[in-house]
Amino acid sequence: MSYLIATVITIALAAVLSLFLGGGKNSSKKKNSTNRNKAQIIKEANKKLAKNPHDPAGLIPLGDVYFSSQIWDKAYSIYSDLSKLDSKGGTINLEQCFLRLGVSALKLGKNAEAVQALLSAYKINSLGFDNNFYLGQAMFNQKFYDKAAPLFKKAILANGEAPGVYFFLAQSLYYAKKYKECLAFFKKALDEDPANKEVLFCMADAMFQEGRGDRAIKIFMHLRADPVYGAKSCLRAGIFHVRMNDLDAAIQDYEIGLKHENSAQELRVEIEYNLARCYFEKKQIAKGLSLLKNIRDSVQNYKDVNSLINRYQELSQNSNLQIYISANSNDFVALCRKFILTKYKNSNIKIQSIEHDSLYTDILTEIYATTWQDVVLFRFFRTTGSVGEIYIREFHEHMNDVNAERGFCVSAGLFSAESKKYIEGRPIDLIEKTELAKILKLIAV
Known part of the structure; x- marks a missing residue:
């Protein structure tokens, strides 16, 4: 009986192993077949283009291969050629041609060229998801936020389930300073990706700009330690606490912000400036002067740094003048x-x-x-x-x-x-x- 059970188990394992190995072989065969097909398409297309470099019969399949393989530089070159050809015969799908040219340009960082190509696709079909979505991205990259937002809205009407579109719409409205309007879309983007710290920060900042600092501060405090958004969050938290006349909390915010040594210089300088002003309010003049001198050494003529240095250097040498300017009544x-x-x-x-x-x-x-x-x-x-x-x-x-x-x-x-x-x-x-x-x-x- 035990011999029979062992035999059954051995046969079952062999069957599973055979199926697994066979599946792997099939997958490998399919991949190799696909690669051979692409290679064959490229070979045949190049033969046609050798006779006529502008032959759509060669350019179109070659463009399909490069675009589907995400070889953006070659795809851009192919669709750039196709877009200049006469399409009266109907051989060339101009909408697809301009769309793919624009997408390839986007991927290559050619934003101005992307806008031009995608606008051409949009003129042919202004309702399609891809035409609106990618043109919106191109406008966003060019910082034309007021133009990008309506395009993302139309993309949502075409396909509200597409990933990422709510994020781009929210960002467009945010950078266009339409803070109240962007909040609902940030919420949807956060529902899609709860771990997205950029969405979280921008949503909090929109609340802050809208005067809802009491809600935003909780998020900023949560993000203070984040390696990417921590310094920005510390700056916003500090500004909020200064408005609330809580200078000790603001100083703590700014000091944490300066611990993010990899933050951009512009951001770091702004934190140093705000922290110096807090130090002066707390009569810690030496600390404030040290920060302002750091700013002066790195950025010329930043705000009123030079006049503040002159003023507080004099105050540091004259305690009665400090009392005159800033003491209690x-x-x-x-x-x-x-x-x-x-x-x-x-x-x-x-x-x-x-x-x-x-x-x-x-x-x-x-x-x-x-x-x-x-x-x-x-x-x-x-x-x-x-x-x-x-x-x-x-x-x-x-x-x-x-x-x-x-x-x-x-x-x-x-x-x-x-x-x-x-x-x-x-x-x-x-x-x-x-x-x-x-x-x-x-x-x-």
């Missing part, structure tokens, strides 16, 4: 009082009132010197820009309202030429950044 007012005491160091000073505005702080004083006494109004501007005449006129009117006999306008920036002209003949002095910095250096920290 209480520390700022305390410094302004010390400024007045330093300005009139041999006099008795009585503070009558302190008034705050979003742009400046007014301090009304009574000054008692040995030989005179005055009511003096001080206005302290924290801006580092230029103060215009309108503010000086308003200051002069306020002096009259409070019966001030003299006034000082102090700024961490400059006063416009019109402002300086206005004070001529009036009891007003303008103290700009340079003089302000000198006085502040005299004040003990």
Whole structure:
């Protein structure tokens, strides 16, 4: 009995092995047969073309072989020749010819030529999936996103199940800055390929641009460590956290972003710039200056880097100037009082009132010197820009309202030429950044 079972098993194994080997041989035979057929087609086509290089009977089968084999350079050459021949006899399928010429051009990176060829195919048949899909790709590659999107929409109408078309449509709308419209198509593209990080990032960025940062931030945080999209995600996350006034989180985002050493220089520089601004806000001036100097060394005249370096180098050498520009309101007012005491160091000073505005702080004083006494109004501007005449006129009117006999306008920036002209003949002095910095250096920290 055991002998019989063993015999049956042996026969079964032999049968399976024979079937497997036979199938392999058949597959190999089929492949070899296909290759022989292609070789035969090429041989016969070349014979015809030797007699007449423009013979469609030789070019058409040769084009079929090269296109189906994805030998794009040879296919491009064949269909380029075919497209120039007279097709009145109906021998040449012009739609297919232009389509294949365009696809071959796309694969070879000849985007302008692809657009031209595919437009010709589209004019013949504007409803076909391939004509719309590949022309859409060509337009997309040329960055004609507004033209690409309608073509992908028509491709979807022709075949909504084709892979990749939702991705291209979503990308076209995204780069055309139609952020709201692209989101639904990104969702479909993500359903097709849940692991596609490019779709995930672009969808999150579209949400971010649409003002849905609370939803986008979760995706950016998830992508921060990604080797391809991590640096971009860190930049977006940092911008969001700055808007939320969470500088510590933004700094962490940007610092992680800089750990992606293989990111593009343009992206890296943008992260460094944003991180430097955060450091300045946190009074970490040395760190911010270091980053800005790195930017200056690699990119000339990037944004306002040079002016920021000049500004914060001076601040790093003058702690009181740091307080004047960026400290909280209480520390700022305390410094302004010390400024007045330093300005009139041999006099008795009585503070009558302190008034705050979003742009400046007014301090009304009574000054008692040995030989005179005055009511003096001080206005302290924290801006580092230029103060215009309108503010000086308003200051002069306020002096009259409070019966001030003299006034000082102090700024961490400059006063416009019109402002300086206005004070001529009036009891007003303008103290700009340079003089302000000198006085502040005299004040003990």
